[in-house]
Amino acid sequence: MYEISGRSALITGAGLGIGRSIALRLAAEGVNLALFDLHESALGETAGLARSAGVKVAAHVVDVSDAAAVDTATADAGTTLGGFDYLVNNAAISHRNSIIEADAEHFGKVMSVNVWGVFNCSKAVLPGMLKAGRGSIVNISSWAGKTALPQYFAYCTSKFAVIGMTQAMAVDLGQHGIRVNAVCPGIIMNTPTRDMAEAEARARGLPPASERAKTVPMRRLGEPEDVANCVAFLLSDQADYLTGQSINATGGLWTN
Numbered sequence: 001m002y003e004i005s006g007r008s009a010l011i012t013g014a015g016l017g018i019g020r021s022i023a024l025r026l027a028a029e030g031v032n033l034a035l036f037d038l039h040e041s042a043l044g045e046t047a048g049l050a051r052s053a054g055v056k057v058a059a060h061v062v063d064v065s066d067a068a069a070v071d072t073a074t075a076d077a078g079t080t081l082g083g084f085d086y087l088v089n090n091a092a093i094s095h096r097n098s099i100i101e102a103d104a105e106h107f108g109k110v111m112s113v114n115v116w117g118v119f120n121c122s123k124a125v126l127p128g129m130l131k132a133g134r135g136s137i138v139n140i141s142s143w144a145g146k147t148a149l150p151q152y153f154a155y156c157t158s159k160f161a162v163i164g165m166t167q168a169m170a171v172d173l174g175q176h177g178i179r180v181n182a183v184c185p186g187i188i189m190n191t192p193t194r195d196m197a198e199a200e201a202r203a204r205g206l207p208p209a210s211e212r213a214k215t216v217p218m219r220r221l222g223e224p225e226d227v228a229n230c231v232a233f234l235l236s237d238q239a240d241y242l243t244g245q246s247i248n249a250t251g252g253l254w255t256n
Contacts, residue, residue: 002236005030008056008081009235010074012064012121013091015042017191018140020049021224022088025232027053034077034084036062036070036091036121056081064091064117074124083128086235089118089162090140094155094193107154114158118165126178135178136235139166140227141246143186143254159184163246170244179243181234186250187212188222217252226251 009026013019015037023033027050035050037043040061047059058077062069078084092114095106118139129135144152145159162182169180187209213221230249233239248254 002029002232002238004085004236006032007085008032008034008083009086009088010034010036010077010084010121010125011088011090012036012062012117013140014046014059015039016046017193018185018188018224018227019088019090020046021228022090022231023050024053025225025228026086026235027055027057029232030055031086032056032081033058034074034081035059036064036073038063063113064121065112067116067120067123070117070120070124074121078125078128083132084125085129085132085135087121087125087135087137088140088231088235089121089137091117092140092158092193094152096151097153098151099153102153107157110154110158111161114155115161115165118162122169126173129178130176133177135173136239137169137178137180138231138234139180139182140231141166141182141184143184143248143250145182145184146246146248146254146256166246167244174243179234179239181239181242181244182246183227183230183234184246184248184250184254185227186216186222186248186253188224188227188249191224215253216250220251222249222251 009031014023014035032055047057050057058080060073062073139162141162142159144156145163148156166182
């Protein structure tokens with residue numbers, strides 16, 4: 001659809017949920033993939049599914065908060081795939097808490113993955129993109145990066161930061177032919193993050209996300225494929241004049 005077959009992308013957090021859907025969506029377009037995730041078994045499953053689409057796949061167990069590990073894995077995958085045209089910064093963690101409950105260790109962990117992970121992976125691929133004079137980066141933020149949600153202090157803080165990073169990167173890199181955008185998912189079902197949120201909600205006696213579908217203008221909650229479709233478009237040349245944007249994938253739940 002997007003005429004991006006034969007190009008290459010690095011996707012973080014590719015083992016399950018949104019990351020897996022992004023990987024399979026791009027594989028269907030013929031994009032060769034480098035897949036990073038901490039969970040080896042899930043990563044292997046995604047890699048196998050992507051390979052069945054006929055594309056090259058380099059899978060690496062990587063903690064994106066570890067800059068040295070990111071650099072090593074990126075260099076290795078880049079050798080296999082011949083560099084990167086695209087980067088999708090999807091890896092993230094989330095736990096429900098407020099500023100009252102959060103401690104420095106927890107806050108630092110969320111920031112190290114959700115913010116430093118974006119920085120580390122972007123720095124790792126940028127030399128090649130700068131040399132080529134082209135590239136497209138999509139950062140996965142959240143509607144929680146545009147409006148504060150109760151009991152998600154660290155997560156909201158990190159996702160607001162991702163939007164700021166997206167805008168600053170776009171301004172700096174546009175002259176080099178590199179576009180940077182973000183996707184801000186709403187309530188997305190069938191992901192590890194949502195499963196954790198549902199478990200935490202049950203423990204606190206709160207209603208499940210399914211009860212919120214009626215508050216969404218499109219009257220349904222999102223699926224990982226909804227986010228993957230946005231990412232594929234933003235990476236492609238069809239979005240050639242879009243940079244610095246943070247696109248909501250919320251079914252109308254959030255419109256700013």
